[in-house]
Amino acid sequence: MEGVKVNSAEREHTYRLPDFLQSVKLKYVKLGYHYLTSHLLTLCIAPLMILVLLQLTPDDLRLLWAHLQFHLVSVISASMLAAFASSFYLLTRPRPVFLLDYSCYRPRDDHSLPLHSFVDRLRLSGSYDDSSVEFQRKILEKSGLGDRTHLPEAILMIPPSPTMKAAREETEQAIFGAFDSLLANTKINPKDIGILVVNSSLFNPTPSLSAVIVNKYKLRGNIKTFNLGGMGCSAGVISVDLAKDMLQLHRSTYAVVVSTENITQNSYHGVKKSMLIANCLFRVGGAAILLSNKSSDKRRSKYELVHVVRTHKGADDKAFRCVYQEEDEEGKTGISLSKDLMAIAGGALKTNITTLGPLVLPVSEQLLFFATLVMKKVFGRKNMKPYIPDFKMAFEHFCIHAGGRAVIDELEANLQLLPVDVEASRMTLHRFGNTSSSSIWYELAYVEAKGRMRKGNRVWQIAFGSGFKCNSAVWVALNNVQPPKNGPWEDCIHDYPLKLN
Template sequence: MFISGLGTAVPAQRYSKAECWSAFQASDWFARLGPRAHLVTNAVLTRDNGIEARYLALESLDEVFQIDPDTLHKRFMENAPLLARNAAVKALDQARLAPRQIDALVVSTCTGYLCPGLSGYVAERLDLRSNVQAFDLVGQGCAAALPNFNLSHALLASGQCRHVLSVCVEVCSAAMYLDDDPGVLISACLFGDGAGAAVLSHVSQEFARRIEWLDNESLLNPAQRNALKFESRQGMLRNVLTRQVPHLAADHAHQILDTVMRRAGRDAADIKAWIVHAGGRDVLLAIEKKFGLDPHDLRYSARILHDYGNLSSAFVYFVLQAALADQAHAGAWWLSSFGAGFSCHGALLAVE
C-alpha cells in the first residue's frame, strides 16, 4: 500500500487560549462551576501547556457554552461532512485522481453519530461512484487513523480496490461537556476540530515522495478502557480523561514499536521521522522519555499540538503532512496513534 495523496482541513475560526479563558469567565458556566474548576481551567488556558490555539466550528466562542444534545448534533451534522470533503479534495488533487477513481471510502469519527453513516454524506459531496464501497468506523477515539489505514490496506490487498480514500474527521466542539471534574475540564481545553484524508493506492502513484506502508501492529487493552473514553450523560458525550493516559500511551506505543522493529530486523535508531499522535504535552514528554528520544525527534507532533490542539483521530494526518512539508529525511518513518479502548497502533513506513 502506498500513500498517493494527503489533505487536511480545519474550520475558518481560530481561537487562542486567552480568548477561551475570557469567554469562559464571561459565560454563565463560570458561576455554575466551583472554585476548583476555575483553578483548573485557568491553569490550562493561561499557562504554557504546549497548545497556543485551536480551530473550532463556531462563529463565536459564546456558542461553545450552548451545551444541549440538539445543538451539538446540529454542529456535527453541519461541519463533519464539510471538513471531511475539504480534506478529501486536497488529497485527491495531490494524488491527481478524480473522485470516481476511488473504489472504497473509509470514514472514522467519534464525536458524532449519524445513521445512515457519515460516509454517505462524504461520498455525496465528493460525487463518488454509486458502487463505491463505503465503511464507517466509530468509537475508536484518537487512535482511529491507523485502524482506518489498516482496513484500507486489507481492501487493497484483496484486489477489490486500486484506490481507497481514508478520512478521519472530528468536530470536538460538537462533543462539548462541562462539569467540575478536572479531566472533563482539561479535555474541553485541549481538543480542536479538523479532518485528515489520504488516498491509499495499490501501486505507487506520482506523489511528491514515495510512501509505502510496510508493517503494522495493534494492542488492545480493555482492562484500561476506563482511563480514556466517552460516556453518555444526559444524551451527550462526556469525555473521561485520567492521569494514567501519558504512561499508558508511552508504554503501549513502545511495546508496538519493539514488536514491529523485531519483525523488520531493525532498531528504533533507524527511524528518520516520528509521526506520533500527541494527545497533550504530557503524553509527548512520556513518549520522549520511554523511547529515549530528543525533543527534536517529536517536533512535528509538538508543532501541530501547539497550532491546532488535540485533533483526535485527524491529528496524525497533520503530523505526516508537516514532516513531508519539511522534507524530513528519507528512510524508515514511524506512524503511531492511541486512544479509547485502551488501544494503541503503530506502522512502519518506507519513505523515499
C-alpha cells in the same frame, strides 16, 4: 605556563573536551558494531565465494558445462520448478500499498482563538463556576497549545449552540475541506475510488459520514464504504490498516481514508475536573489520505506502507475505562480521563514496540536487547536495567500523536528520543492542538514542509486511543517529498520551530 590565567569558560571547555571525545568515540564504536552485525552474512560469504571462484580452472568450468548437458532433463525440470515457484510467490504475495498523497484541513482564520480569549469565553458561557474556569486555565497554560488553534463556530458563540445542524457543519467543513484539497492535488476522478474508510469517534449521525461523502462527490454505486466510530485518537491507523486489507482483496483501485473528530456536541459543560481536561486539548482538524495498490502508481507516490502493528488492552478493566464517555452527577456528558492514563499508555506502548521492534530494528539492536534479557533471566541479574533499543536507527522521522504535552514528554523519555525527533509533534500540538486521529498527518505535513523528507527515509506514526489502544504505522518515502500544495503549514512554517517553556 605560570602567570597565564584561564577564565572559567575556557576551564569548563578544557574539562569537558575529554568527555566529548569519549562520546564521539562511543558513537563510532556503536556505528561500527551496527555495520558489522548488519552485514555479517555478506562479510562471511563474499570472501568464501571469491576463494571458490579463484580455485576454478578453465578445465573445471568445461567439466561443469558438460555435466549440465548430460543431465539436461534434470536442469530443465529444476528450471520449470523454480519458475513455477517464483510465479506462485508473485501471485500470492501481499500487494504493496502506496500513499499517493494526503491533505489536511486548514480551518478558517476567524475560528482561531487565543488562550486568554478561550478562558474569557468559559466565564461568559455560564456553564462553569470560578473553580472550574481556573482549573481549565491552569491546564491550558501547561498544555503546549498556542494561540492559533481552532474551535468550531458553535463553541465560539456565547452561549455555545451545540445543535445537530452545527455539528454536521463542523464535520462537513473538515471532511470536504480535506477531500477537495486531495482531489485538487492528485487530479483523480472520484469515480475511480473503490474503497472509502471514514473514522469519527464521537459523532456518528444517520446517514453515516461515509454516505455523506458518497453523496457529496457522487462516488460510484459499488464502492466499499466503512464508517468507524468510538475508536478514539488511534482510529486513523486502524482506518489505514482496514484500507490496506481491502486493497489486498480488490485489484487496481484506490482507497481513501478520512480521519476527523467533532467538538461541537462533545464539549463538556459541567464541573467534574477529570472531564474538563478534554475541553482544553481537542481542536478542529481532519485529513484525507489516498492509497493505491496499482504498481503503476509507485513512481508518483510519496510513500509505501511497510508495517501496521495494533495493540489492544481492552481486556484490562483499568485500560478499558481510562478514557471513558459518561455522564456526571448532574447528567452532563463528557469524556473522563483517568489519572492512570499515562501508565496505561506506557504499558500499551511497551507491548506495541515489542511486536514492532523485530520488524524494524537492525540486528545489532536486537542482539543487544536479547543479551540484556538473557543476563536478567538466565544469570539472575534482576537489578540490571533493560536495554532500550535505539529506534533512531530504525526511523528518520517520528510522528507521535499530539494528544497532549505529557504524552509527547513520556514517549520522548521512554524511547530516548532527541528534541528534533519530537519537534513535529510539539509544533503540531502548539499550532493545531489535539486534532484526534488526524494529528499524525499534520505532523507528517510539518516534516515535509520543512523539506526534511528524503527518498528512503522511514516514518513511524504512533497513536493512542480509548479502549485502550496503541497503534503504529510504518512508511518509507519513495521520493524526495516536496512541501505539500495548500498544506496546513503553508502560511506559518517559517515561524517554527518555536522554543516552548
